[in-house]
Amino acid sequence: MRIPEALQVLLDDGIIDEVRRQLKSGKEASVYVVRCGKEVRCAKVYKDMGTRSFQARAQYQEGRKVRGSRQARAMAKSTSYGRKEQESAWKNTEVDALYQLVAAGVRVPQPFGFFSGVLLMELVTDAQGHSAPRLGEVDLAPEQAREFHAFLIHQVVRMLCVGLIHGDLSEFNVLVGPEGPVIIDLPQAVNAAANNNALAMLQRDVGNITETLGRFAPELLATDYANEMWALFEQGLLLPETPLTGVFVKDESETNVDEIVMAIDEAREEAIRRELARAAALEPDND
Numbered sequence: 001m002r003i004p005e006a007l008q009v010l011l012d013d014g015i016i017d018e019v020r021r022q023l024k025s026g027k028e029a030s031v032y033v034v035r036c037g038k039e040v041r042c043a044k045v046y047k048d049m050g051t052r053s054f055q056a057r058a059q060y061q062e063g064r065k066v067r068g069s070r071q072a073r074a075m076a077k078s079t080s081y082g083r084k085e086q087e088s089a090w091k092n093t094e095v096d097a098l099y100q101l102v103a104a105g106v107r108v109p110q111p112f113g114f115f116s117g118v119l120l121m122e123l124v125t126d127a128q129g130h131s132a133p134r135l136g137e138v139d140l141a142p143e144q145a146r147e148f149h150a151f152l153i154h155q156v157v158r159m160l161c162v163g164l165i166h167g168d169l170s171e172f173n174v175l176v177g178p179e180g181p182v183i184i185d186l187p188q189a190v191n192a193a194a195n196n197n198a199l200a201m202l203q204r205d206v207g208n209i210t211e212t213l214g215r216f217a218p219e220l221l222a223t224d225y226a227n228e229m230w231a232l233f234e235q236g237l238l239l240p241e242t243p244l245t246g247v248f249v250k251d252e253s254e255t256n257v258d259e260i261v262m263a264i265d266e267a268r269e270e271a272i273r274r275e276l277a278r279a280a281a282l283e284p285d286n287d
Contacts, residue, residue: 006118044119046091094187104162127178136171145216158240165190169205171212224248
């Protein structure tokens, strides 16, 4: 196995002691199993991305804070420096999100530091110590599917309470460990309050999980937790322990456009009548 340059730097610096194997490789990162002293962890090595990838990421990056005005201008103009800053911001988003979510009690891998483009974090394993399977790779009894769904909805609520939405949550980004689901892959985490696409992404995240687990417990498919929690979030009423029902009644009342136009026309005509009456009152009497 060829050791990536980024991991070789960590080996040389004594941050990791051994690279055991590659766990997975994706378009944006490769993950390796490494040893740090007596602990076995995983190392996520981010890949450098092109301009097209930055454009695809734009909807996720909306509303994210930038270190300074110089960085913001460069990123907006997509200069070489700006692209480098975008790359750095994308990688750091996952690191920051992991620390924030661990503190909030969300079940995500425990981070152990970010070194030169490499994120060291907990290796999620199954009961036998092997790499944990993804949610889409396991068969579940209906009751277990309902338990996993309730748990994951609660995790999404906890994330939303600290202002974050996963943005790409699905059966591929949830591992199943001995104690239940663990949410992974967060570089696209969305700022819930500042991103115009936040609700749509929340609906997609919850919908993906519901569809996956609904294969084993079909009654889950009739729930609508995303809109319910979002309505509470917008009102400032969503808390980590807020009980949810999975029921959301949409306001089906439609605004009657014709009535609004008629009211505007009537108001305009009334204003014209008042103006004519005022002008007539000011005219001199010639009789």
